[in-house]
Amino acid sequence: MPTSSLKSVSLLSLCSLGQMFLQFAFQVVLAKHFGAGVAMDAFAAGMALPIVICTTLVGSLGYSFVPIFLERMHEAGEEEAWKLANSVGLLLFLITGGISVGGCLLAEPIMRSLHPGFSAEQLHETVRVFQILSWLTLANSMTTFLQALYHSYQRYTPTAIGPLAGVALTVVWTILLHEEWGILAGASGVVAGAVLGNLIQSPLYLRHFKLQISFDASFKKCMRLLGPLIIGALYYNLDPLVDRYLASKMSEGSIAHLGYAWRLINGVLILCTSGLSIVIFPVLIQHFVAGKELETRKEIAFAIRFLAFILMPVGLGLACFSRPIVHDLFERGQFETSDTAAVALLLAIYAGVVIGASLGEISAKIFFAIQDTWTPVIIKSVGFTVGAVLKIILGPEHGVEGIVLATSVYYILNSVIQLIVIRKRLGPGMYAGVPGALLRSFVASAVALSVAWFVFNAEIPYASIPAILVSIICYAVVTWLLKDEFTLKFVEAVRSGRSSTTASTEADE
DSSP: OOHHHHHHHHHHHHHHHHHHHHHHHHHHHHHHHHTTSHHHHHHHHHHHHHHHHHHHHHTTHHHHHHHHHHHHHHHHOHHHHHHHHHHHHHHHHHHHHHHHHHHHHTHHHHHHHHOTTOOHHHHHHHHHHHHHHTTHHHHHHHHHHHHHHHHHTTOOHHHHHHHHHHHHHHHHHHHHHHHHHTHHHHHHHHHHHHHHHHHHHOHHHHHHOOSOOOOOHHHHHHHHHHHHHHHHHHHHTTHHHHHHHHHTTSOTTHHHHHHHHHHHHHHHHIIIIIHHHHHHHHHHHHHHHTTOHHHHHHHHHHHHHHHHHHHHHHHHHHHHHHHHHHHHHHOSTTOOHHHHHHHHHHHHHTHHHHHHHHHHHHHHHHHHHTTOOHHHHHHHHHHHHHHHHHHHHHHHHHTHHHHHHHHHHHHHHHHHHHHHHHHHHHOTTTTTTHHHHHHHHHHHHHHHHHHHHHHHTTOOTTTHHHHHHHHHHHHHHHHHHTTOHHHHHHHHHHHHHHHHHHHHHHHHO
16 A cells, blocks of 8 residues: 555544544443433434434445546546536435435434334333434435445545534533533534535535536446445344334333444444545545556555454454543543443443444445446345344344344354455455464454453542553554554654654754
8 A cells, every 4th residue: 555545544533533532522421411321322323323324325326426537538538537526416416305304304203213112201201312413314314425425435534524613512512502402403513514524524525516417327337336335235224224113112211222333333433444444445446447456455464464453452452441431531420330241241242243234345346446336236135135134133132132143143244244245256465464464463462451451440530541651552552563564664653753753954054
């Protein structure tokens, strides 16, 4: 991978780290003021449907839009490519805007049908929350589209800063208004943050915006690639709704516990894979279009080694230390010790999702880069079917823990099958250096987590913070001693930066 691409991954990962911390801060605020009662059940339930709709309609938009946009720009020029962009953007705004309005107007019957086990109080609160969060369908859809435009140009700063600023606004908004508005402050804060993120990411689109819709050949090709993704998503993106439907029949707080654990996992996923998956996608497209099969396999091998470097310590850390992490994050105010135990167990089981979703994200983008959208759809649909059956079987007996275990199995199954198919499709070379990377990462993780264990048991306040910092340092030192490529590149980049700064200072003198 070129140095510039590695720097882009670093920038996006750094901003993702900031976004993750802000997401955690938001969860801390919600936990302190609302615990795991009716209000948080309503928040988690009201959030699910807008996210599912947005993910279904446009979650895969970039996978069909970016390849055709770049292809059109290469063949016919930038102006013709932007005809496609304007057509897609306007239609997306009209469709998702209409869905948001409909969700707001029909909130009560929709929420009643999705959560049959809710009491009258839970249903009333959920309807109020959903009427606000339904606007996420429009806001998040436009975010996805705007990010696809920037990624087409391999410009990543606005797409990194926009979501970061949006989450920051959400946190501040909720802190300032929670006493007056209750849980509606959290819901409206999420929507306000999404709107701010869109404003930050809108300049590129506004510079080229034209009020026009053209159903030309490039638009039709884009829709042909997107079609299978939407068809599949209409099925397998029902996963969160299945979880909440089953959990609504369980004890009060079950959906809230599920929501806390899932949002923590989602923050970890953003940190682990967002930067890499965003940067590698256009690079893979360029190699494929140019017929560079060797370079394509090298990029894939690089991505998988990088994931091994990141996922091993994260997955093991979540599995081993979920309880003290949840305690330090949430256990205050309305969030009780019993809530800590419940969420920590779910978080540990969700560790499988971190591994499966990260590998699945990269493997799916490999398929999309070679303009194959049917294969990942079929694999995900089969995996979701297996997961749904497991949830129906395990949920009644094991509660939300059974639901989460089935989810982890589903994600891991998807990623393994996708990687096997890709290996058969692209041939040898795509896993070059991966076994060694896994071994180095496991050894370094074992050392780092052993040191972290002593810190966690030192009985110091908020032990999670020093434990995580110490484990990161230990992991970096051990991987450096083992000559891991990513640690060596990071050290080299730091030394180069210092050398450049020193040379600049000497020149000024």
